[in-house]
Amino acid sequence: MRVDRSALTDPAWVRVALTATALLFLALFLVLPLASVFVEAFRRGFDAYWKAITEPDAAAAIRLTLLVAVIAVPANLIFGIAASWCIAKFDFRGKNLLITLIDIPFSVSPVISGLVYVLLFGLNGLLGPVLREQGIQIIFALPGLVLATIFVTFPFVARELIPLMQEQGTEEEEAALVLGAGGWQTFRRVTLPNIKWGLLYGVLLCNARAMGEFGAVSVVSGHIRGETNTMPLHVEILYNEYNFVAAFAVASLLAFLALVTLVAKTLLEWRFGAELAATRR
Amino acid sequence: MAVEATLDRPRVGMGASPAKPRRIIPGFGITLGFTLAYLGLIVLIPLAALILKSSGIGLSGFWSTLSSPRVLAAFRVSFGIALAAAAINAVFGMLVAWVLVRYRFPGKGLVDALVDLPFALPTAVAGIALTALYAPNGWIGSLLMQWFGLKVAFTPLGILVAMTFIGLPFVVRTVQPVLQELPPEEEEASACLGASRAQTIGRVVLPALLPALVTGFALAFARGVGEYGSIIFIAGNMPGVSEIVPLIIVTKLEQYDYAGAAAVGTMMLAVSFILLLVLNALQHWMRVRHAR
Amino acid sequence: MSIVLNGITKRFGNFLALDTVDLEVRAGELLALLGPSGSGKTTLLRIMAGLEFPDAGTLRMDGEDATDRKPRDRQVGFVFQHYALFRHMTVFDNIAFGLKVRPRGERPSATAIRAKVEQLLSLVQLEQFAGRYPTQLSGGQRQRVALARALAIEPKVLLLDEPFGALDAKVRKDLRRWLRGLHDEIHVTSVFVTHDQEEALELADRVAVMGHGRIEQIGTPTEVYDRPASAFVFDFLGNANKLEGVVEDGVARLPGNLSVAVRGRKPGRALAFIRPDDITLAHAPDGPARITAIHAIGPTARIDVDLDGTALEVALPRTGLETLALRTGDRCRVSLGQVHLF
Numbered sequence: 001m002r003v004d005r006s007a008l009t010d011p012a013w014v015r016v017a018l019t020a021t022a023l024l025f026l027a028l029f030l031v032l033p034l035a036s037v038f039v040e041a042f043r044r045g046f047d048a049y050w051k052a053i054t055e056p057d058a059a060a061a062i063r064l065t066l067l068v069a070v071i072a073v074p075a076n077l078i079f080g081i082a083a084s085w086c087i088a089k090f091d092f093r094g095k096n097l098l099i100t101l102i103d104i105p106f107s108v109s110p111v112i113s114g115l116v117y118v119l120l121f122g123l124n125g126l127l128g129p130v131l132r133e134q135g136i137q138i139i140f141a142l143p144g145l146v147l148a149t150i151f152v153t154f155p156f157v158a159r160e161l162i163p164l165m166q167e168q169g170t171e172e173e174e175a176a177l178v179l180g181a182g183g184w185q186t187f188r189r190v191t192l193p194n195i196k197w198g199l200l201y202g203v204l205l206c207n208a209r210a211m212g213e214f215g216a217v218s219v220v221s222g223h224i225r226g227e228t229n230t231m232p233l234h235v236e237i238l239y240n241e242y243n244f245v246a247a248f249a250v251a252s253l254l255a256f257l258a259l260v261t262l263v264a265k266t267l268l269e270w271r272f273g274a275e276l277a278a279t280r281r
Numbered sequence: 282m283a284v285e286a287t288l289d290r291p292r293v294g295m296g297a298s299p300a301k302p303r304r305i306i307p308g309f310g311i312t313l314g315f316t317l318a319y320l321g322l323i324v325l326i327p328l329a330a331l332i333l334k335s336s337g338i339g340l341s342g343f344w345s346t347l348s349s350p351r352v353l354a355a356f357r358v359s360f361g362i363a364l365a366a367a368a369i370n371a372v373f374g375m376l377v378a379w380v381l382v383r384y385r386f387p388g389k390g391l392v393d394a395l396v397d398l399p400f401a402l403p404t405a406v407a408g409i410a411l412t413a414l415y416a417p418n419g420w421i422g423s424l425l426m427q428w429f430g431l432k433v434a435f436t437p438l439g440i441l442v443a444m445t446f447i448g449l450p451f452v453v454r455t456v457q458p459v460l461q462e463l464p465p466e467e468e469e470a471s472a473c474l475g476a477s478r479a480q481t482i483g484r485v486v487l488p489a490l491l492p493a494l495v496t497g498f499a500l501a502f503a504r505g506v507g508e509y510g511s512i513i514f515i516a517g518n519m520p521g522v523s524e525i526v527p528l529i530i531v532t533k534l535e536q537y538d539y540a541g542a543a544a545v546g547t548m549m550l551a552v553s554f555i556l557l558l559v560l561n562a563l564q565h566w567m568r569v570r571h572a573r
Numbered sequence: 574m575s576i577v578l579n580g581i582t583k584r585f586g587n588f589l590a591l592d593t594v595d596l597e598v599r600a601g602e603l604l605a606l607l608g609p610s611g612s613g614k615t616t617l618l619r620i621m622a623g624l625e626f627p628d629a630g631t632l633r634m635d636g637e638d639a640t641d642r643k644p645r646d647r648q649v650g651f652v653f654q655h656y657a658l659f660r661h662m663t664v665f666d667n668i669a670f671g672l673k674v675r676p677r678g679e680r681p682s683a684t685a686i687r688a689k690v691e692q693l694l695s696l697v698q699l700e701q702f703a704g705r706y707p708t709q710l711s712g713g714q715r716q717r718v719a720l721a722r723a724l725a726i727e728p729k730v731l732l733l734d735e736p737f738g739a740l741d742a743k744v745r746k747d748l749r750r751w752l753r754g755l756h757d758e759i760h761v762t763s764v765f766v767t768h769d770q771e772e773a774l775e776l777a778d779r780v781a782v783m784g785h786g787r788i789e790q791i792g793t794p795t796e797v798y799d800r801p802a803s804a805f806v807f808d809f810l811g812n813a814n815k816l817e818g819v820v821e822d823g824v825a826r827l828p829g830n831l832s833v834a835v836r837g838r839k840p841g842r843a844l845a846f847i848r849p850d851d852i853t854l855a856h857a858p859d860g861p862a863r864i865t866a867i868h869a870i871g872p873t874a875r876i877d878v879d880l881d882g883t884a885l886e887v888a889l890p891r892t893g894l895e896t897l898a899l900r901t902g903d904r905c906r907v908s909l910g911q912v913h914l915f
Contacts, residue, residue: 010478015384022380023392025373029446030398032420033410040413079319086312090304098316100561104324107553109507110404111527112546115534116327119334124539126330150323171657173306174624179671179726180645183307189674193661205400212403214510219531232405232510239409239514248413251406258401265401266394305624305644 037255040248052238052249060226061234061250067142068217068230069210072149076206077199080157085191088165089173099162105154113151114219117144140222145230148216153209157202163277164198165191197272201265208261212254331550335543346544354521355529356548362437363505366444370501371494374452381453382460396454399447404510411443412515435517440525443511448501455497456490463489495563503556507549574635574729574762575600576621581630583616590616592786593630598730598764600635603756605773606766608783609809614766615654615734617783621764622651622732634729650723650761652733656715658707664718665703668693671726693721696755713744720752724761733765737772749776770810774798782806804915807846814852814885816845825914829861829880833912844915849888851910854878854899860906867901869894880907 010018042049052058083102087095105113119125121138131138138144172194176186192199214232221228223237231254238247269276335343346352380386381393399407415422415433425431433439463486471481509527516523526549533542576598583591591613598604598621606614619625620632623644632640639647659667668690672681681689694700697717707715716736723731736752737745753776756763767773773780774794781791782805790802801807808815818827821840825833833845854862854876862885866877874894878885885907889897899905 010383018376019380019384019386022373022377026377026392026395028421029442029449030395032414033407033446034398034402036414036420037406037410040410079316082312082319083316086309086316089306090309090313092309092313098320100557101320101324103557104328107503107507107557108328109509109527109549109553111507111509111530112331112550115530115542115546116331118534119539119543120327120330122539124537126334147323151327154323170306171653171655172659174644175651175653175657175659175722176670176674177305178622178624178644178649178651179674179722181670181674182645185674186306187308189670190659193659208401212401212406214403214405214408215508215527218509219534232403235405235409236514244413247409251403251409254403254406255410258398258403258406261401262394262397265397266390305626 034255034259037248037252040244041252043248044245048245049249049252052246053253055246057226057229058234058246058250061229061231062253064142064145064227064229065211065231068145068149069207071146072153072210073203073207075150076153077157077203079154080159080161080202081199083158084161084165084195085187087162088168089170102155102158105151110152110213110215111219113216114148117147117151117220139220140224140228142228144220145217145228148220149210149213152213152216153206156206156209157199160198160202160205160277161195164195164275167277168194194275197268197275198277201268201276204261204264204268208258211257328550331543331546334539335547338540338544342540343544343547346541347548351520351524352526352529352545355524355526358437358440358522358524359506359526360552362440363444363448363502366441366448366505367498367502369441369445370448370452371498374449374497374501375456375490375494378453378456378460382457396450399449404447404508405514407446408443408511408514411446411511412439415439415442415515434515435523437516437523439515439517440512440523443515444505444508447508447511448505451501451504452494452497455493455500459490459493492563492566496560499556499560499563503553503560507553576730576762576764577633577636578617578621579631579633581617581620581627581632583613583620583625583627589786591620591627594786594788596781596788596791598762599779600762601760602778603753603763603765603776605777605780606764606783607768607770607773607780607809609768612783613786614768614783618732618734618764618766621730622649623647624651648726648729650726650728650731652716652719652723652731652736654735654738656707656719656739658715658718658722660707662706663703664694664699664705664707664710665690667707667718668722668725670722689725690721693725696724697721711744712740713748716740716748720755724759728761731761731763733763735767736765737767737769745772752776774810782809784809801846801913804844804846807913807915812886813846813848816847816883818843818845820914825912828883829907831880831907831909833909833914835914838914846913846915847909848911849875849886851912852885852887853908853910854887854889854897855906855908856897856899856903857906858904860904862905862907864899864901864903864905867894867899878905878907 053062083098086092087099118139120127121131121144122128123132123139125139138147172190173186176190181189212232213230214236217230218233218236221230221233223229223233225237229237231250235247235251235254238244238250338346377396381389381396412434413419415425417423417426417432417434419434422433425433431438433442467485467489468481471485472478476484507527509525509531512525513528516525516528518524518528526545530542530545530549533539533545576596578594578596581591581594581596582589594613594617596617606617608614616625620627623642627640630640631638634642634647644651659670662670669686672686672689675681690703691700694703697720699714699717699721702710702714702718707718710718716739737748740748749772765777774797777794779791780794780797782789782797784805790797790806797806798810801810807813816827816831818825819841820826820835820838820843823835823838825835825838825843825845827833827845854864862878862880864876865879865884868875868877869891872891874889874891876887876889876894876899878887
């Protein structure tokens with residue numbers, strides 16, 4: 001039977017038109033904003049740029065952002081491993097509910113992620129008076145920033161690892177145990193090598209969000225310059241002070257981080273796609 | 282053989298005498314315990330505090346907070362524009378997914394990777410970049426002003442731009458894998474049966490993509506409703522016109538109106554959960570309908 | 574090492590996987606657990622390995638109670654159905670794993686491990702594959718790596734779950750013979766699970782036929798084949814004609830006016846099993862049976878016969894068929910040799 005070729009492939013003009021429209025849309029919404037960050041950052045030349053990212057408040061913001069990420073990411077990493085271990089390797093009642101609960105932070109507005117901690121630990125919050133008596137400050141201080149960041153990045157590692165480990169099953173672990181390995185040996189020598197790329201993938205995304213989070217930390221930060229301002233918050237302050245070059249200079253560091261994350265993510269997907277859950281969903 | 286898998290080699294299960302080592306793989310108690318404790322402390326207890334706090338003002342207080350004109354207007358702005366942005370993303374996201382899966386062009390890998398930019402780029406950075414672009418003196422804003430007399434930044438249109446930006450990857454990333462898996466035989470069969478290309482797309486391809494498209498639309502919508510960072514720079518934040526719900530919460534917090542903030546937050550949370558439920562139902566429906 | 578199981582019961586939810594199973598595995602023997610899907614054979618094997626724990630019953634290894642003993646303390650070698658090779662380790666590292674994870678005091682030196690692994694590699698004839706990863710091996714090679722890995726810890730008992738299940742027919746036969754030879758050489762107590770009766774009967778010293786969570790019969794392959802203890806065993810060992818009949822006055826009446834004398838059996842319905850080679854045919858234009866098809870390939874001919882609406886399968890040597898000169902459509906008389914009545 002003869003099949004009309006035009007019924008199987010689109011004519012050239014359709015291909016070109018659709019591709020051009022899609023690329024124009026992406027250029028307008030993705031490429032231009034990204035490019036404008038770097039253009040605006042270097043508008044006054046490299047010296048102004050360098051000054052903006054090395055002045056004490058900016059440096060403090062960079063240090064704080066790194067500090068928050070250094071606490072939040074490992075915390076969620078450990079959680080992710082624990083959650084995926086019990087969910088993927090065992091059967092128990094309520095497992096699906098648990099998986100749904102782990103996903104909650106992704107469906108909650110970042111502002112609410114910060115709000116809940118203010119309501120809990122803030123001055124008028126439920127535990128506020130108790131904390132004030134003890135002289136413990138959580139809101140408008142590092143603990144609040146860390147908590148809010150952990151909240152918004154909560155599911156990243158677990159979400160990548162759960163399907164991966166579910167797919168890998170339990171046979172290799174059982175084989176290791178029969179061969180005489182202990183629990184920790186089994187995890188370190190058999191499970192971990194099998195999930196390492198998925199783990200890295202999850203950590204990468206978790207870290208990008210942790211360093212770039214704005215809404216949640218904005219609510220709990222108190223915006224004290226040089227003290228509780230992370231990089232995204234510092235960008236906001238500079239921008240609102242019409243110090244555009246400095247704002248875009250600090251923003252360009254975050255944009256650079258996003259680009260590095262994207263490149264690393266793409267490399268992982270390209271090189272180890274078969275060992276990631278995300279690329280096979 | 283399916284029976285073999287379920288009956289002959291069952292997974293370790295719960296519910297036998299605790300005296301014996303039931304599970305051969307170690308670490309169940311400690312990992313589940315840690316997971317539940319961490320989940321409770323970080324997510325569940327704080328969320329419970331939100332609901333507790335908002336119930337403190339009573340139903341009438343709750344209602345009067347939500348029914349104030351400014352709050353109502355914010356809900357209209359947030360949900361209305363998020364809906365519009367999700368619709369834009371449904372159309373263009375579908376287009377991008379189609380082009381990425383079906384056509385070959387130089388730089389395709391780069392474009393594919395770039396689609397995830399809104400996931401990776403901090404929202405504050407996106408916010409100031411979009412504002413700079415769409416402001417009346419910006420690269421795009423000045424052109425729009427000149428050609429159409431259109432003002433984007435500092436109007437509801439700005440919110441639309443920001444929400445479109447942050448929702449962009451959702452539709453692409455839900456439709457793309459489905460499109461990839463779509464067996465070409467179905468389209469070939471349709472063509473052999475005499476359908477035109479347009480009929481094939483309309484009756485064979487689109488229905489298969491619809492569940493993914495709807496999921497992506499819902500995800501983009503939910504993200505738009507909750508978004509804060511990228512919007513507040515470009516919105517202009519005029520009460521009643523371009524003020525979004527998350528900003529109302531922040532404003533109430535700054536005025537130490539914790540109960541009011543909690544009430545608005547609870548309402549948003551409720552909407553998010555309803556969305557989540559609808560999404561789950563959709564995905565279930567999708568699995569049943571397209572079980573392969 | 575001998576293993577004695579007593580009253581082993583195991584449930585999964587509402588499903589009774591094992592129902593008070595008693596079984597003795599004798600030291601040095603090669604025992605097959607034969608049964609259909611869901612008969613509980615794999616669960617029983619996993620209980621012996623310590624991968625599953627029984628809800629009731631005891632397990633003794635060399636006379637010592639080992640019911641609650643963890644797998645690492647049992648010294649069993651387990652070969653998984655899909656091998657469960659560590660995918661990120663080379664063949665060498667897979668085999669060495671059980672030695673490398675030993676506590677420091679008991680761990681052999683690196684050179685001793687290397688020597689042991691090389692010895693095992695030559696035993697399974699994979700010397701040149703030490704550096705490969707599991708994905709770079711064929712199914713039969715993976716199977717042998719899994720075996721070498723299980724043997725590395727010098728197990729007192731070797732347990733194999735469907736050892737040839739994932740292989741194609743040719744490799745299966747070769748590997749079966751090779752495994753029998755290996756067992757005759759090292760004489761480690763071995764238990765393997767299979768659903769393939771030919772495999773069990775050819776390879777094992779003794780066969781335990783399992784069904785519905787129980788052991789239906791245990792014995793040497795000859796015993797099990799010649800004297801099946803139940804209808805289930807007969808049915809499962811396969812290749813038998815099944816006729817429904819009625820027993821009255823010491824005679825079992827079967828379809829096609831056939832009857833068999835039985836002694837000491839109560840009247841009532843009965844199931845008769847007759848193997849294809851226990852049926853003889855004879856030309857008879859007015860006979861009750863009709864030949865519907867003849868498959869004469871190889872030394873044995875298979876003849877499909879319609880006996881009053883019941884399909885029978887008859888096996889004759891090719892030479893016998895030629896003497897009889899039967900053709901499709903011919904009518905014939907049927908006489909039965911050994912009939913097993915249940």
